[in-house]
Amino acid sequence: MKKIKLTTSLMAVLSLTAIMDVNPVFAHDVVGTLTNGVAGGRGNSVVDSYRVQCIADPLAASQLPTDHLYIQIRDDSPGGGALTAVATILDATPAPNGPLGYQRSLSTTDFAPADGVAGAVRRLKVYNVGTPTTEIEPTFEVFVHHTINAADTYLLTAHCEDINNAHTGTEELAPLQNQ
DSSP states (O other), X not given: OOOOOOOHHHHHHHHHHHHSOOOOOOTTEEEEEXXXXXXXXXXXXXXEEXXXXXXXXXXXXXXXXXXXXXXXXXXXXXXXXXXXXXXXXXXSOBOBOGGGOBOSEEEEEEXXXXXXXXXXXXXXXXXXXXXXXXXXXXXXXXXXXXXXXXXXXXXXXXXXXXXXXXXXXXXXXXEEEOO
16 A cells, blocks of 8 residues: 655645635625515515626626526525525517526526525526627616515525526626615
């Protein structure tokens, strides 16, 4: 049996990695909180909303036209109910979205709070047949709400993608309403 000698620096990095709770946050992620209140319910209805703008970006992973918005939500609060994100197309034509037909909006829900696993990835398609120089730059609005009267912390991921699910240009998510 061979013994492998680890350097002090490598051992320190491995040790820190093993004991840290690693939750990477990327440019198109938003950590948000919702206070008490249920959307559409009695009393204080609580909804956070964000604007997502697809843009032409020469540094993006893909230079193809934007095909859809990618959204996903993760509820990081124990004891709360389900947390839902709803995406809506603001200024583009909806495109056929498989067997679901034409959709102007869709939602994704994290049904198991604080388990570290996000809800399903959903993709909201737009009709965009332009070339990178003539394509439309669709705008979306994403609403986040919860299903029971509780305080929630969440991680929302939203970005623009091409037909191959590669990132296209996406501006930083702009908060419109934060409750």
